Amino acid sequence: MTDTVRPDSLVTLHYRFLLEDGTAVVSTFEATPATLQLGTGEVLPALERCLAGLRVGERRVFTLPPEEAFGPHRPELVERVARADFPPEVTDAMTLLEFAAPDGSRYAGLVRELTEEYGVVDFNHPLAGKTVRLEVHIIGIS
Template identity: 60%
Template sequence: MTQTVQPDSLVTLHYRISLDNGQPLISTFEAQPATMHLGQGDIAPTLERCLAGLAVGERHSFELAPENAFGAHRAELVEKVRLEDFPDGAEVEPMVIMEFTAPDGSRYPGLIREVLDTHAVIDFNHPLAGKPIRFEVQIIGIN
């Protein structure tokens, strides 16, 4: 009986995430394979679902629309933050990722999109939100 990836499998695999234009973003094919415990938050649940049912040795490529990858870009996750509210000495420059603390104490990364006279525009969406991606995998082992 062939062993296949289950929702709670420990999987060793090579993977590549690229934009739909072919631009690679992350790849393990040229390096050590990755080991991920599914269902533990190691990778996005939408990507985990792609792995379900694949067998050892199988290689597959998935074309994912934004809502099936890292989600749609949500305008309500783009906020203006007053420059005076940034910590002293913080690097407030466009395209810098900073960590912010929510009122409940949880922490979130945000990308500074734009710096204005009194505010910075911060995008709390995943950097790949709103983008279609290609997810290529090769299953090496399943435990």
């Protein structure tokens, strides 16, 4: 066990992503802490940089611009899809759907608009294009 986060650490922490207006988007503070393995590509590089050097018990707040967080919003990832290609249970906009790519991989898209003829699906990460605040509390490091 170590007391400082390194690039290959296994870190147990609470975290919260907030929008600039303070709205919490996701948080573990009211639930079970998360355990993240750094250095494997599973964690945002900016998050790994923020955690580096922190100690057990430390609490910090970081502001991440879109290019360091979830990337810019890319208009080319917003597509019009024929309504017939939607599952029948999708009746409202703001529904998150999973789609299959030709290679068999799966990806999510948020239905932004839905008419009888088509739906507008945004395949950007929901936080793309947004500056986010990241709050962390380091609980354990190994």
